[in-house]
Amino acid sequence: MTIEKRVDRVTFKISGPDATHLLHDVLTPPVLEDGEARWFALLAPQGKLLAEGLIGWADGAHWLDVPAAVTENFFKRMKMYRLRAKMDIEMLAETHAVGWSADAPETGIVHRDGRGEGLGYRVIAALADAEDWAEGTGQAKARIAAGIAEMGPDFATEEVFPHDIGMDHLGGVDFKKGCYVGQEVVSRMQHRGTARRRPVIVSGIVAGARGDAVVIGGKSVGTLGGVVGGTSVAIARIDKITHGSAASVAGAPVSLALPQWARYDFATPGGDSEDD
Template sequence: MSISLRADRSIFRFAGAEAHRLLNDVLTGVMPGSADGLAHWWALLSPQGKILAEGSASWSEDAIWVDTHHTVADDFFKRMRMYKLRADVEISDMREHYRMGYSPSEVKGATLDRRGPVELGWRVIASVDDAADWSADDTPFHAARIAAGVAVQGNDFPANDAFAHDIGMDMLEGIDFAKGCYVGQEVVSRMKHRGTARRRPVIVTGPAGEASQPVVADGRDVGTIGQVVEGMAVASLRLDRITDPAAATLDGKPVTLTLPAWASYHFGDASDDA
């Protein structure tokens, strides 16, 4: 089975007696404490609740292996070393020696990229030498995640721009609501319990061109699309401004708006502070 190189992902390794505690106390998601076969979705938030970095984490060789988009990798590395303080954790920058890939079916050593009810294939981490014959085309991964309504940082939104709820992390197990505090937890909790999430992921079919183009509904901009792959994109849109999704346009041309299969929200939903 062909493995697609996800060349825009940077890899870091967290090892040591307190590695799990550090990541659990700082990142939003469930952190693996042993090999469970899964790649767990997470975000590093600002104190104001905006996503600074986003990625997945898995357990292998007595360590937690974390990936994030290359545009935020340096900042993520810097911040995690700051949060480390004197904890018994070794944070290793693996960007020079390891690569991350995607496979639509299971391969040896891979972990399942499962986000709530959505299974996005298999996340593969391998040495540069072992990844040398991977396909350079990452379209299969992006086509799969866009069809499922899953947004990713770097391709769909920049750092410090979106809340975790904006990309559905609360519904796709990117947030562990059972654990204690982490950076930005107060904002996440308030949005969950007060129902103040204004934007939600929507699948947009029919767009062409680049990301960041505005979607117009009922005469108003309701948000911008992310990366376009095979005529589809994910957009984080203001649901309360969309009363007629069939009338949406992009660059003056009609597009189709569809809610992801996992969504519990609806067009026209109004938040408490809309």
């Protein structure tokens, strides 16, 4: 069984009697000790993402992965939020590797990515057990096909709100629990229905790259994330796109589609889109 090594992700292990309560109060999703992996974000007070990844419970601890580029800031902020809580925060960049597998392996800390079908499994293992892992594009292809944007390949820190990448539709935000960092802004977007930037799958890309504009009628309606195999997840203004819109990237035509999980739609000709 092949496991892809994800050199752009770093593992955190957070444990202790107060860990679940504190993480539930700081991160965006429900944080439970049920073994299920959930999409999480740590937000700035203004509501934009500082870090994101999967969080899952195993062996008496919460296991998180975050983009390598934000590791130090995430570590610093989590230690600040800890205060006097009885919990341990371990950054495992020097001892563990993060991997991905299409099927469930029999080694390591394994959590299924439940955000969509075919997204495989996140694997965390000691470096000695990950020596034969190699980099690949399987995880990126599966993620893009599902219409899921990721910090690093698709957007930078403090660049998007949770709604912009569909976290509100994929279990990454809990709107019923109490306050967490950035909660006021995110809740306001939810209740007012003001989210208009959403993930859109772009295919048929022949010359585009991350950061290029998706153009309709001579105007930019969104920005490409990383391109793999001619496809990408763009964060786009769905109220500026109608079904059948002729879109292009770098002057070449492309096709636009909504993720299967999306409860939003493109705009109707002559009207505005609706987002439930």
